[in-house]
Amino acid sequence: MLSLLKKELTLRKIQINYQILEKWIDLNSLEPLKLTDNMNLDLGGKFDVEVDAHLLNAYLTIFPAIEGQHKINLSEIKGILINRGITCGVDEVKIMIALAENKLIRSLPIAKGREPMAGKNAEIKYYFYEKGLKIKPKELENGKVDFYNISLIQIVEKGQLLVEKILATKGIPGITVTGLEIPALNGKDAILPIGKNLTLSADSLKGYANCEGHVVIVDRRVSVLPVFEVASDVDFSTGNIDFVGNVVVKGNIKDGFSVKAKGDVEIYGSVEGGHVFASGNIFIKKGVRGLKKSKVEAQGSVYCNFVEYAHISAAEDVIVNEAIMHSIVNSGSIIQVGGRKGLVVGGICRAGKALICKNMGSNLATITTIEVGLKPELRLEYKDVCEKLVHSKDNYQKTVKGIKLLGDLKEKIGNLPSDKNILLAKLLLTKGQLDKQEEDLSLIKQKLEEQIKELEDGYIKVSGVINCGVNVVIGRANKHFTTELYNLMLRQKGVDISISPLADEKGE
Numbered sequence: 246m247l248s249l250l251k252k253e254l255t256l257r258k259i260q261i262n263y264q265i266l267e268k269w270i271d272l273n274s275l276e277p278l279k280l281t282d283n284m285n286l287d288l289g290g291k292f293d294v295e296v297d298a299h300l301l302n303a304y305l306t307i308f309p310a311i312e313g314q315h316k317i318n319l320s321e322i323k324g325i326l327i328n329r330g331i332t333c334g335v336d337e338v339k340i341m342i343a344l345a346e347n348k349l350i351r352s353l354p355i356a357k358g359r360e361p362m363a364g365k366n367a368e369i370k371y372y373f374y375e376k377g378l379k380i381k382p383k384e385l386e387n388g389k390v391d392f393y394n395i396s397l398i399q400i401v402e403k404g405q406l407l408v409e410k411i412l413a414t415k416g417i418p419g420i421t422v423t424g425l426e427i428p429a430l431n432g433k434d435a436i437l438p439i440g441k442n443l444t445l446s447a448d449s450l451k452g453y454a455n456c457e458g459h460v461v462i463v464d465r466r467v468s469v470l471p472v473f474e475v476a477s478d479v480d481f482s483t484g485n486i487d488f489v490g491n492v493v494v495k496g497n498i499k500d501g502f503s504v505k506a507k508g509d510v511e512i513y514g515s516v517e518g519g520h521v522f523a524s525g526n527i528f529i530k531k532g533v534r535g536l537k538k539s540k541v542e543a544q545g546s547v548y549c550n551f552v553e554y555a556h557i558s559a560a561e562d563v564i565v566n567e568a569i570m571h572s573i574v575n576s577g578s579i580i581q582v583g584g585r586k587g588l589v590v591g592g593i594c595r596a597g598k599a600l601i602c603k604n605m606g607s608n609l610a611t612i613t614t615i616e617v618g619l620k621p622e623l624r625l626e627y628k629d630v631c632e633k634l635v636h637s638k639d640n641y642q643k644t645v646k647g648i649k650l651l652g653d654l655k656e657k658i659g660n661l662p663s664d665k666n667i668l669l670a671k672l673l674l675t676k677g678q679l680d681k682q683e684e685d686l687s688l689i690k691q692k693l694e695e696q697i698k699e700l701e702d703g704y705i706k707v708s709g710v711i712n713c714g715v716n717v718v719i720g721r722a723n724k725h726f727t728t729e730l731y732n733l734m735l736r737q738k739g740v741d742i743s744i745s746p747l748a749d750e751k752g753e
Contacts, residue, residue: 256291256308289315294325295352300421303331303356305340309347317344330423331356361419364432368411371467373399373460401460401469408452408467410437440468459491461508463524470508479504479519491525500536509545516541516555533557535572569594587709589613600705606712606726613712618703618720618737627693634686641679648672705735708747717742 288311295304303326310316322340326332334357343350401407416429439445440463443452454460458469470490475483478496486492491508500518504510509525518536521527526545533539535555541547546562553570557563563576567584571591574580580596582589587603594600595616606613651669655661661669703719711733715726719737732747 256293288312290317290347292317292322292325294322294329294331294355296329296331296422300423300425301358301360301419302354303335303422304352305343305350305355306352307343307348307350309349316347319344326356333420333422333424334358335422356422358421358427359419361427361429362417363430364414364416366432367413367435369435369438370409370411372406372408373401399460400472401454401458403454403457405454406451407443407454407460407469408438410435410450412450438462438466440464440466442469443467459508461491461525463507472508473506478514492523497531510543527559532567533572563596589615596703598703602707603709604712605707605710606715608712610712610714613715614718615705615715616718617705618718623693627690630686630690630693634683634690637679637683637686641676641683644672644676644679648676703737706747707731707733707735 290310291308293306295306296302297304305322307317319337319341322344323335323337326335336355336357339353340355343353343355413432413434415431418429419427421427437445437449437452439452442454442456442458444455445452452467454469456469456471458471460467460469462468472491472493473486473488475486475492475494475496477483478499479486479494479502480499483502485503485505487505489507492504492506492510494504494510494512494514497514498504498512498516498519498521503520503522504512505522507524510521510523510527512521512527512529512531515531516529516533516535516539518534518539520540521529521542522540523543523545525543527541527543527547527549529541529547529549532549532551532553533541533555534553537554539555540558541549541555542558544560546564547557547559548564550566551568551570552565552572552574553568555572557572557574559575560577562578563574563580565580565582567582568586568588568590569580569582569592570588572594573592574594576594576596578596578598580589580594580600580602582602584603589600589602589605590607590613591611593614593616597619598617600615600617605615648669651661651665651672654665655669705717705719707730709731711726711730713727713729717724717726717735719735719742722737722740722742724735724742730744734745734747736743736745
């Protein structure tokens with residue numbers, strides 16, 4: 246309010262001591278304050294026009310005439326607006342209404358420019374399924390997962406429209422109240438993701454399947470891949486399978502044999518000591534009997550009934566119907582074990598986001614390690630760098646020690662024998678190389694630690710029991726369980742792991 250009063254006094258050319266005025270206001274005095282002895286005061290109507298920093302809005306402040314003196318008229322205000330270049334978006338009707346009221350009006354918006362409107366980015370429209378859609382099995386009322394009524398294979402017909410690009414639009418420029426144009430950003434273009442076995446339309450905006458097959462998104466491009474079906478086991482009768490599309494195996498993957506696919510792999514039986522590698526998802530209707538040598542690796546997700554003595558890796562989820570036993574399981578997102586047992590026991594399970602199960606460990610205190618909160622590859626890379634750094638520092642200390650011994654020997658006997666001189670030169674060269682190696686490894690370690698700090702946000706949910714012998718790592722926090730605990734949620738809290746009842750957790 247003080248600033249408004251100062252503005253009015255300034256417009257009326259009344260000079261006063263503002264310190265006295267401020268003190269009078271602060272004291273909330275009821276005594277009148279004499280402003281000036283000047284009897285020729287300008288009591289006519291006054292006004293002021295302000296424009297915001299972006300020149301998009303103009304505001305009018307009116308100080309009404311006092312004691313019937315000269316009132317402001319529209320032409321006076323228009324003259325000031327024109328003089329200051331405010332010509333666009335002026336609302337004369339609003340000004341006239343304000344003048345007719347003949348009262349104090351503060352910061353009345355009387356002119357409005359137009360903000361620029363950015364154009365829409367190009368859009369890629371998919372006609373088979375939404376990009377990034379995760380296929381997950383349906384959970385039944387008994388808690389089990391229905392793997393039998395799920396299909397990872399999406400067949401399309403030749404000539405079927407699969408993908409379309411909706412063109413970007415141009416931006417609409419804005420304008421200031423002074424008539425200046427404000428440039429607008431145009432929408433960004435996008436590349437139509439045409440992959441294998443797709444035909445581009447004449448206008449280069451649509452992609453059609455040029456053969457019948459399975460549609461997938463690989464390396465951010467839409468492709469149609471044929472499906473290779475094996476009617477029996479993968480064994481000596483078939484040999485190993487390495488296929489550019491999707492593979493369906495109606496039997497089992499036998500010990501020592503492998504299936505590789507650029508798409509998805511669907512196995513009706515089990516993996517019995519064999520290996521499976523897929524650029525998409527892997528679906529195993531029975532399970533994995535690894536015999537301590539099976540490897541199952543997917544760039545998508547892995548779904549199976551059970552896992553025992555095997556090595557499972559998935560860039561996305563690992564969904565298991567009954568149990569994971571004495572295995573190494575790595576998931577970039579979530580490991581979930583359901584069914585009646587919902588058991589994780591023995592081995593190591595690593596998940597980028599979360600591990601959800603019913604029971605963890607066993608009453609025999611079987612050593613079971615669970616690591617969440619970081620993608621397994623990042624955690625393993627950090628561990629590898631730390632080990633290399635320790636090894637490098639150890640070699641450096643040994644090299645420095647060798648250089649010192651030879652230096653002491655040289656000082657004692659004068660000139661070193663030729664073989665010792667050669668050794669000294671080699672050690673000096675090695676020292677320089679180890680210096681550089683340690684510097685490079687330290688930089689890599691620092692960058693990894695920065696990534697780890699940003700990504701630590703994992704949790705573990707156990708609806709049954711965590712037994713003795715379970716070791717949990719969340720982010721960089723660690724906890725070893727020496728007593729049984731039931732129905733709980735584990736999260737990282739600083740350098741520790743917080744434990745809370747499942748009933749307290751919502752939205753997971």
